[in-house]
Amino acid sequence: MTEPEPVVQMTGISIEFPGVKALQDVDLTLRPGEVHALMGENGAGKSTLIKALTGVYRIDGGTIVVDGQQRDLGGTADAQGAGIATVYQEVNLCTNLSIGENVMLGHEARGPLGVSWRRTHALARQALAKLGLEHLDTRAPLSSLSIALQQLVAISRAMVVDCKVLILDEPTSSLDAHEVENLFAVIRRLRDEGVAILFVSHFLDQVYAITDRLTVLRNGQRVGEYLTRELPRNELISLMIGKDFATLASLASEREERVRDAAEKPLLEARGLGRRGSVQPADLEIYPGEVVGFAGLLGSGRTELARLLYGADRPDAGELHLDGKRATVGSPVAALANRVAFSTENRRDEGIIADLSVRENLILAVQAKRGWMRPLPRREQDELCAKYIAELNIRPADAERPIKNLSGGNQQKVLLARWLATAPRLLILDEPTRGIDVGAKAEIQEAVVALASEGMAVVFISSELEEVVRLSDRIVVLRDHHQVDVVVNGPEVTADTIVTIIAREGEAA
Known part of the structure; x- marks a missing residue:
């Protein structure tokens, strides 16, 4: 079967900021009637590539062809004129306006005396009906809708301009499972109508559920383009993190094996601790003198769980115990009073x-x-x-x-x-070695080991799986905002052990 001609062809895209090559010779092809995922870890260049396609950033090298015509996208208006629309993670709408006013904002129907609101709302109803949202009252305030429905209104607004390309940047980050399925039904409808959809998400389950093809970026460079159905999850993760799944080196822990006394009580104990839209209820124990690693891809819920332990975010489920007593850590000040410290990523x-x-x-x-x-x-x-x-x-x-x-x-x-x-008695370190040189990284790792040896409990979060395995006594594995496993470290545990757990399909969460 012959593939359709691309609606977007980005070739050799390079963007450089002072001292940083954000993108180097990157290609991206979007085809009509396909959902295409853009994958990569934090700093891979996904956002920069999207901003090049939407005219936010000017490219330093390469070409952008839209619908067979080379384009010089000097701003977002140029991108919209080329038929490229974007719906961001944070809904970019006006909650003080009505639903219909948001759908038609900038495209209101006009008559001899100015805006015809009757016709404008009629057109808004037509646009919403195309996405199965004809039940919405276009004159109701947007603020009366859930975040999920606001996302759909934002998509409807994007489709008013008859877009050829729809970019969805983390559209499901605040949605529950039912809301995600409703969104996916809309995405499939648009795909079947011939729209090219660029889907950006850190949720692997969703990527495999909705996308036809994917492009992987790493360190500002294109790793490759793949058919989603033909790329196993473990291989996708390996491509994203830059390690060969088959040859990930086994890393022996630098810490002496610690045998915990059966009578020892945890310093901190969480039971069913969670927050809607942030992290699903999780159980966790942390003992004095122990390093507990949080492992998972970006967006897995690592930071969100840490913020609940520290009180930076308030949980809406579960409870927390310190020294065996129920504790309310409702703020960073309360956490400090309980000698819990948190170093942000x-x-x-x-x-x-x-x-x-x-x-x-x-x-x-x-x-x-x-x-x-x-x-x-x-x-x-x-x-x-x-x-x-x-x-x-x-x-x-x-x-x-x-x-x-x-x-x-x-x-x-x-x-x-x-x-x-x-x-502190408990120190939470979120990405403490990101973006620093090898020497400083080694010194911080040595400090973590020394602190634990002196009796401090440490939560260690890192995107580098080898680092987590090297330092941790136990490893909490997260995926798609769920705690999916807790691994007791040992000689047999390697980085590929953690990758396998993250990639495991159908894991109960």
Whole structure:
């Protein structure tokens, strides 16, 4: 059977930011009547490629051909003019307007006296009916709809301009299973009408349920294009993380095997802890002196589960126990009071304060724990800085230097020092080695091992499976916001063990 001519042909796309090659010679082909997945881990270049196709970023090299015509997409209006529409993860609609006004926004029907609202709502009803949404009252406020229905309204709005290409960027992240199936029914209808759909999601089950073809990116480069039905899940994961599934090296734990006393009680115990739209109810025990790894692909629920343990997000299911007693950790302040610390994965935006010094960044958590009405004496500040600059080998060893002038690895060490200064019993580290050099990475890993050996409980989250296996006593495996397994580490456990569990089809969650 002859394949249809592509509606989008991106060839040799390159985009460079100062000091960073975001995309290098990337190809992407979208065909009418297909759902095409764009796959890759965080930083692979998916968002950059989408922004090139939607005119947000200008390309530095390559060509974009839409419907047989080469296009210079200098802005989002150019992309819309070429028939390319996008629905983002966060619904980009006006909740203060009606459903019909949102559907027809910018395309209202006009008469001799201006906008004809009667005709505009009639056209909105026609557009909604094409997606099976004729039951919606176009004059009702958009805010009266669920997030799932707002997603469908956003798609209807995109189809008003008779788009040839529909980009869906993480459209199911806030939807439950029933809502996802309703969305998929709409996607299949549009596909059957000949629309080319680019689907971006971290949910592997959904990718295999709805897509016909997929393109894998890694580190800003195209790995390849594949028919979804012909690519096993374990091979897809291997392509995304850059490891050969058949030859992933077995990594012996650098920690001595720890035999837990049967009478030992967990420091933290979670039972059925979950949050709708974030992570499904999970059971978890963490013991003093133990490193518990959270493993899974980006979007699996690793960070979401950690945020529930720390109180950054409030659970709506389950309960938490500390030292055997029911605990309400409803905020980061309450977590600090219980000596639970959390180092975020977003070092730049949620971690360091760039214009403050190393000293000022390092003492922030201690000061917050004391309260802002009781300033930490300068002598204690200097002592804390001297202690952790030496212990963590922070370079340069200048507490008054602006932290923005340090390397990424040394910034990460300052963040680690910030939380160690609070003397936590449980330290949660989310991607503590991302984006740093090999030397700094090794030093942080050594620090984690040393802290656990001294009796601190550590939750260690990393996209690098070898790192999780190397450091952890037990590994909590997550997929699609579900806890799917807990693996007791040992010589037989390797990175491919974890990949197999993540890729396992039909795993009960």
